[in-house]
Structure formats: structure tokens, C-alpha cells
Amino acid sequence: MSRRSALFMGSVGGVAMAGGGAWLGRAGATQAMAAPAAEGAIGGLTTVPPYAPSGRRPKNRRATWSQQFQASHGWSAAGAGTASAEVNDKSDFVRGTQSVRVTTNGTGKQSYVRKSGMPAMNLSGKMIRLVFRVDDVTNLSKLVFYLGSGSLANFFSWTFHAHSKTSANYVQSGEWVTVHLQWADVTSAAGTYSISAVGKPSMKTGFTDMSFAVYDNAGGPVTYRLQAVELIPDTAEVFPKGVVSITFDDSHKSIHDLARPVMDSFGFPGTVYNIADAIGTGSFLTIDQMRSMQNFSGWEMGGHSYANAVHTASYPKLSAEQADEDFRKLREWLVSNGFTSEHFAYPHGAFQKTSDGVPVDLIASRHFTTARSIISETIESFAPAMPYRLKALTGINDGAGIGGTALSQLTGANGKLDRCVNNGDWLILCLHKVVDGAPKTSTEIGTAGLTTLMQAIADRDIPVVTVEEAMAYYK
Structure with missing residues (x-):
């Protein structure tokens, strides 16, 4: 099975650029060139990705007691x-x-x-x-x-x-x-x-x-x-009051237009997991908006998928080679556009095996330093037990009768935020679209609800960090 690295051709202000420093829009073209084979192949994927993880994942924590x-x-x-x-x-x-x-x-x-x-x-x-x-x-x-x-x-x-x-x-x-x-x-x-x-x-x-x-x-x-x-x-060794990461999936423009102003007022950064193919279209973020959030508000721009069709299907519906190709294109697109995050979130939280039997989280490890799920049966920790299965609480909303996770489950007594501040954990929150007024689905949260959530975090004096920042504590 051959794998290819790429020479990117793009333009900035009409000026053509080539190589790893290229800036790519949605229509950035690729010209293939050969990449060397690597040892320890996963599922027949036998070459090194052009942008492999840098190795910033945490080292194994030494046990103080062990059986x-x-x-x-x-x-x-x-x-x-x-x-x-x-x-x-x-x-x-x-x-x-x-x-x-x-x-x-x-x-x-x-x-x-x-x-x-x-x-x-x-x-x-x-x-x-x-x-x-x-x-x-x-x-x-x-x-x-x-x-x-x-x-x-x-x-x-x-x-x-x-x-x-x-x-x-x-x-x-x-x-x-x-x-x-x-x-x-x-x-x-x-x-x-x-x-x-x-x-x-x-x-x-x-x-x-x-x-x-x-x-x-x-x-x-x-x-x-x-x-x-x-x-x-435990996490309290570094964060005595626990810590929160606020993440957004799917690159909705409302993250820039509605979520960012609310979070800027509290000084909180967020992590956006982006669909590259959606950027600059319809109701999705533009590259300039992504850069503004990263460069002026300290937000992190991570990956969610390259192709819209892959996001819709999810990686387990693909072959290992198809999944690896989308991961590769996504990581190259992020790097080529100046986004330094090495962190990823699975579409629909799905990291089961591909159609030909290769675990998706193993493929993700070829390209990213962490990968986030939407599993929340326990809350994440520093350092995470399995960095390619980060746990997150999703469906958080301030609506009525629309399912998901009611905002009160975080902000109320004995809720997730009380447990975080009193016992310490890494509470990763997964949001999607922000709306003015009342949300209509569990993937929406109103600006009023988002403000309530941010105020509840601030009132408890829980630090807020991006996923990239969190992982930097354990180099």
C-alpha cells in the first residue's frame, strides 16, 4: 500500500507559495511525492505522515502504590x-x-x-x-x-x-x-x-x-x-480546584460570533475542532475568523475531519486507508494554514474499528497527540488514562424537553462543577452551536445559558485551559 506526502500549492493575496509553509484555502491543490516507509506500521499503513505528532503526550505516571x-x-x-x-x-x-x-x-x-x-x-x-x-x-x-x-x-x-x-x-x-x-x-x-x-x-x-x-x-x-x-x-496535584476545557465541534460561525464575545468577557479560551472542508462555506467559520480567535483570544484550532462526507459517515465506516488519508489531509491543512494544535475530536465520538478492522484511535495516533470522544461515564484526568479516548460531557444546553445534558447538571448543587472544584478533575465540555434565544436541539446552547455556565465556572474559580494547554503540563 503506498502512502504519499504532498507539496502544497496555494496563494496569499494572489501570491503563489509552495512547500510546508503554504497557506491553503478549501481549494488548495496537492501534488504527490513519495514518502519513506516506517517501522511499526498500523493496519498496513506503512509510511510516516508528513506531520506526525510531536511527542508532547504525557509520560507514564509512577504509582505510589501498586498491585x-x-x-x-x-x-x-x-x-x-x-x-x-x-x-x-x-x-x-x-x-x-x-x-x-x-x-x-x-x-x-x-x-x-x-x-x-x-x-x-x-x-x-x-x-x-x-x-x-x-x-x-x-x-x-x-x-x-x-x-x-x-x-x-x-x-x-x-x-x-x-x-x-x-x-x-x-x-x-x-x-x-x-x-x-x-x-x-x-x-x-x-x-x-x-x-x-x-x-x-x-x-x-x-x-x-x-x-x-x-x-x-x-x-x-x-x-x-x-x-x-x-x-x-490525581489532578489536584497541578490544579487544586480541578480544571475545565471548553470545546466546540463542527466549526459553526456562531462560535466566533456568539461564543467568543461571552468567553472573552471572562478571559476564557476555547478549543474548536474543525471540519476543514466546511471552512469558508455557508454558516461555518472562515480561516480569518479562526486565525483571529487563535491569535487574539488564545483559542486552539484542532481537527474534526477533513471532508464533510467523512464527518457525516464517521471514521468507522471507512477503510483504514481512507481514514488515514482523511487524517493526513486534515493535519496538513491545519499546519499549512498556521494552526498549531495537535489535537482531534472524533465525529460522533466514534473511534471503533474501521470497516477492515483497524482501531480508529490507533490511526489517529499517527497524526495527532490526543483525540477526544464524547464518553462521560467518568471524567477525564491529568494525565489522561488513554490520550486517544479523552472523555467529554456533551449535549449541554439550557433548553426544555430537547434532551442532552441539562445545564443545571453542571451548575447545580452536587453538579459537575461542584465535583470538579471540590475533588479535582479535568472536566472537558463539548458544545456545538450557540444561538440567540432558546435552543431547539441538544446540540445548541443559548447565549444566556453559555453566560450562566461561564459565570458558574468563574464563581468557583476553576481555571479554564485549552486541550493543548492542558497537555503541555505533562511534557
Whole structure:
């Protein structure tokens, strides 16, 4: 399979330019020239992209406490939903020489890997890192983690994955997955533990018990493997009050005309994920507007797709080569027009495998430093657990009866902003179109609602950064 880099021909004020410094409009032409082959090809994609990621993704965070399930780990596998288990399984692992393997019995009941009575642990300023794999997610229902004491008579729980039959899932078949659990994500409390009205846990120390629980959907068994349970520094280490990134998808002109003035008044920058093919047409941003937002208000101009048709279809509907080609053209278009962002958002949040079986997030990694989804079952963290599956809360609106995420779920007591400021996380918000007056769909927010949201963030003194700025904290 051949891949090509490009010599771009464009013009600025009628003056023709060539090479990597060219400025491209929508109709910028390309002239192909050969690119060298690269090692470590993904899905048969065998050449280096002309603009590969610079390598600014975060380094692995060192654990302050770690259980990697090697010999004599002392954890047990049980539960009413367990059919079989091997706690020293050497058939599949990504650290050391073994992991824990468990198969559920297809009844929908809890299966778990657990240990109680450990030396008391202090999780102040810490988050939990899990590394695990589900062999086949067909019958997966949900994943829950329990942290407590008294043989789990007292516990906090995180329901950190509920499997969807229709949407993109953070947990996919046969992949080793990393998840971060933060205090802002606690789902429930029991026994002597509680969560306050603004989302603060009653304690963060004295924990002796941990349990990794899996529930199938009662339609058949699920085999899962647990590789690590660890503690690492949480987001509050850098941002004591958490941090927010405000992102906009689809390049709507209203981002410039309506959102920018509101956010300028608070001194907040945003990240726009752009469809290159739409720029300069109809109700979409122009290149001059994009440059103005970037150069004078500190906004970030990231990528969403090159072709409109690709945005409509989404990348999993394409072959790996077609997806890679759109990523390449998008990144080249951004760079050639003076937009320095290395960050991307999946159209419709879809990063499943292409039509010929290559994970879209792996292809994205050839061209960008992060890629954002619209998964929000837990909130994102510093550093992100999986930079090519950044989590974000979407559908935020101030309408009535139009679905999506009601604005009050952020601004109200015990809402996302309270949890962010009191416990620390990286809350990435995904917006689309801004309107004067009342929104009519869940992808719209009114200027009044946007102002309310910005004021709520400012009132809590939560810092606002672009995605690019956020990632720069962990070079």
C-alpha cells in the first residue's frame, strides 16, 4: 500500500507559495511525492505522515502504590456471578509474567477480584488506576470498583463503565484498557461513608478493602483479566480546584460570533475542532475568523475531519486507508494554514474499528497527540488514562424537553462543577452551536445559558485551559 506526502500549492493575496509553509484555502491543490516507509506500521499503513505528532503526550505516571497481580498477590476471585477463575494466569498479560483471569456465569450477578484487610491506605491527593481487559464485550453489562473498610461494610463505589450496544465504548473487545478513578467520579457510598451535597466524600483515608467487580448482561458469560490496581497522584496535584476545557465541534460561525464575545468577557479560551472542508462555506467559520480567535483570544484550532462526507459517515465506516488519508489531509491543512494544535475530536465520538478492522484511535495516533470522544461515564484526568479516548460531557444546553445534558447538571448543587472544584478533575465540555434565544436541539446552547455556565465556572474559580494547554503540563 503506498502512502504519499504532498507539496502544497496555494496563494496569499494572489501570491503563489509552495512547500510546508503554504497557506491553503478549501481549494488548495496537492501534488504527490513519495514518502519513506516506517517501522511499526498500523493496519498496513506503512509510511510516516508528513506531520506526525510531536511527542508532547504525557509520560507514564509512577504509582505510589501498586498491585500488579504477580506471584503471591493474595487477591481472590469469587462472587455469585463467577463461573471459573485463575488468579495466576500466564496466558495473557501486559506486565510481569501473569494476570488474574475470571469468567462470569451469565447470570447478571456480581463477579469480582477482591482483597480485604490490607494495611490502611490514604488516598488524599490520589486517584486509582486500573489496567484490565475484557476478551469479548458482547455480554458485558457494567464494571464497578469498590473501595472501603470493614470487609466492605463501608465503601465508596465507582460505576466506571456501563456498556452500550449502539455508542462507542471506552472498553472494547480484546484490548488492554487503562481507567483512572477520581474522587469527583464516586457513584455511591454505604455504611459509615457518605458524599456531601457538593460531592465531597466523607473521608479519603483508612481504606483496607478493594474490589474490582464485573457484571454480565445475563445473556452469556464474560471473560475478564485484571492486570493492575494502582494509586497515582490525581489532578489536584497541578490544579487544586480541578480544571475545565471548553470545546466546540463542527466549526459553526456562531462560535466566533456568539461564543467568543461571552468567553472573552471572562478571559476564557476555547478549543474548536474543525471540519476543514466546511471552512469558508455557508454558516461555518472562515480561516480569518479562526486565525483571529487563535491569535487574539488564545483559542486552539484542532481537527474534526477533513471532508464533510467523512464527518457525516464517521471514521468507522471507512477503510483504514481512507481514514488515514482523511487524517493526513486534515493535519496538513491545519499546519499549512498556521494552526498549531495537535489535537482531534472524533465525529460522533466514534473511534471503533474501521470497516477492515483497524482501531480508529490507533490511526489517529499517527497524526495527532490526543483525540477526544464524547464518553462521560467518568471524567477525564491529568494525565489522561488513554490520550486517544479523552472523555467529554456533551449535549449541554439550557433548553426544555430537547434532551442532552441539562445545564443545571453542571451548575447545580452536587453538579459537575461542584465535583470538579471540590475533588479535582479535568472536566472537558463539548458544545456545538450557540444561538440567540432558546435552543431547539441538544446540540445548541443559548447565549444566556453559555453566560450562566461561564459565570458558574468563574464563581468557583476553576481555571479554564485549552486541550493543548492542558497537555503541555505533562511534557
